[in-house]
Amino acid sequence: MDFEQSPDHFVGTARVGGRGAPKKAPVPVKIIVAGGFGVGKTTTVGAISEISPLTTEAEMTSESVGIDNPGQATMKTTTTIAMDFGVLTIDQTLKLYIFGTPGQSRFAFMWDDLIKGALGALVVVDTARIDDCYPAVDYFERAGLPFVVGVNTFNGQMNYSLEEVRWALAVRDDVPVLSFDARFRASVRDALLVVLDQALDKAIRARST
Amino acid sequence: MTYSDPDDPAPPARPSVRPFLQSGPSSVGGYRPTPSGEPPADDQATTLRPFVITSGRTDGADPEIGMETQVTVNHAATPMRLSPEMRAIVALCGDPLSVAEISARLRLHLGVTRILVGDLRAAGQLDVHVLDNETPDPETIMRVIRGLRAIT
Numbered sequence: 001m002d003f004e005q006s007p008d009h010f011v012g013t014a015r016v017g018g019r020g021a022p023k024k025a026p027v028p029v030k031i032i033v034a035g036g037f038g039v040g041k042t043t044t045v046g047a048i049s050e051i052s053p054l055t056t057e058a059e060m061t062s063e064s065v066g067i068d069n070p071g072q073a074t075m076k077t078t079t080t081i082a083m084d085f086g087v088l089t090i091d092q093t094l095k096l097y098i099f100g101t102p103g104q105s106r107f108a109f110m111w112d113d114l115i116k117g118a119l120g121a122l123v124v125v126d127t128a129r130i131d132d133c134y135p136a137v138d139y140f141e142r143a144g145l146p147f148v149v150g151v152n153t154f155n156g157q158m159n160y161s162l163e164e165v166r167w168a169l170a171v172r173d174d175v176p177v178l179s180f181d182a183r184f185r186a187s188v189r190d191a192l193l194v195v196l197d198q199a200l201d202k203a204i205r206a207r208s209t
Numbered sequence: 210m211t212y213s214d215p216d217d218p219a220p221p222a223r224p225s226v227r228p229f230l231q232s233g234p235s236s237v238g239g240y241r242p243t244p245s246g247e248p249p250a251d252d253q254a255t256t257l258r259p260f261v262i263t264s265g266r267t268d269g270a271d272p273e274i275g276m277e278t279q280v281t282v283n284h285a286a287t288p289m290r291l292s293p294e295m296r297a298i299v300a301l302c303g304d305p306l307s308v309a310e311i312s313a314r315l316r317l318h319l320g321v322t323r324i325l326v327g328d329l330r331a332a333g334q335l336d337v338h339v340l341d342n343e344t345p346d347p348e349t350i351m352r353v354i355r356g357l358r359a360i361t
Contacts, residue, residue, distance in 0.1 A: 025305035025338040028277035029345050029353055054313035056276075059320050080318075085276075085309055090356030094349070097277045097307065116275060117343045119350060189357055196354045203347040 026089075030097040031195055032115060034140070035124035036132020040152045040182035041100035042084045044124060047188045048098060049086020056083055098192075101136070112143075119199040120146035122191055124182065127151055127159040130168050137169055146198035150191045151179040262294050262317075263324045271327040271337075276309040276319065279338040280326055286334045295325055299334055 033041045046053045057080055084100040099114060115121070121140050125133045133149070140147040151158060151165055158179060160168070166177045176198070180191040282302045291299065297315050312322040329335040 025279035025281055025336075027340065027349065028279055028307060029349060030277045054310060056309050056312040056319045056322075058276075058318070083319075085313075087307075087310070088357070088360070090353055094352055094356065095277075095279075095307075096353055096357070097309070099276065099309075113272075113275065117277075117340070117345070119345055119353070186361065189360060193354060193357055196350055196357065199345070200347055200350045200354070203345065203350055206344070207347060 024093065026093050026095045028095050028097055030099055030118050031192060032118050032121035032145075033098055033100045033124060034121055034133070034136035034147075036126065036129060036136075037102075039124045039126040039129070039132065040154050041124055043154070043182040044122070044150075044152075044188050044191075045084050045086040045098050045100045047182060047185045048088060048192065050089060051087050053084045053086045053100075056085070057081070058083055115140075115143055115145050118145060120148070120195040120202075122195050123147055123149050125149055125151045125165060125169075127165065130160070130165065133169070137171060141171075146195065146202050147175065148191065148195045148198060149175060149177040151177070152182045153179050154182055262292070263321055271323070271330075273339045274308060274323050274327055274330075274337060276312075277307050278340075279305045279307055280311065281305050281336045281338070283334055283336050286332075289332065289334070291329075291334070294321075295329055295334075298322070298325055298329060302335060305338070 033044050035041050042053060059080055081102045083102060086098045088096040088098070090096055101114060121136070123133050123136045123140070137147070137149070149165065149169060149171060151162065162177050162179060169177075171177065176194050178191060178194060181187040280298075280302050281304070282299055294315070294317060298311055301311055301314060308322055308326055309319065311317070311326070312319045315322070317325070326335060326337065330337045
């Protein structure tokens, strides 16, 4: 335990209080929790956050990827979305933010602000609706952000094995596919640890080159 | 204005789940948008439309200011006349706070918050703690891993 130096100083025998040295701001790091509608992103954020998840409104620029009209030129639209996030204080100088991104099926979201500086992402998957997470997987692959596919077993069952999920998503072999329960803190923690493991690999690779 | 994903699966009552996870209008932690797409008019911190607060600007937020960027009051700043929204931001930032938390607590749009924080920084009222290196280094990631392992 480090003891901070007292801001007080002494004039003769009198102790003069410091002016309340400004608190040093912690370093923020962030992890993205992504996935389709209703797969349990908010539950995931809430399970690990030390505060009740907060909601903020943000503008998101979406680019239609032309699933419906493959021949058409892409169209950019701006949507206001609500985003949930939570905080976990690692220590006095380090804070982990967990941002849950809204799922936008049929939109490849271009949310470069969000992933800027992010450690990595957890893509939450519901096996009943696997294709809901395609946009998120596509996006993180293109952005080069380390990500992990987490199958949420909140209903206590999985319709497909993890191998089948991996096959359906066609993610690279080095992308972990795991199952977790978004309701339980320890389960979410372990899933995030796998994300951090990927982030650490990437950071070490980046340093050695 | 539409909320395309309130992301509110409305879980059935489960006693084992922490109370705030059973989200609803009365849940703590700020407002949640109504799925109908109607902005909750009475629930806004301000009734002004966003571009009024930002003097007409809709973009131009400093790209250095991210959602997780920490903000603190500059105690040495000379007092100046500020808009109510700006005063509210300054009042919140006695302890370091992220831009996203400011936005959520004041129910200000994130883009609006970023612009106002940038203005307050330019006016010397706020310190914005921009990180030197954008991507976290392995040592920082190791600290997050150790800290996360320690929680139960």
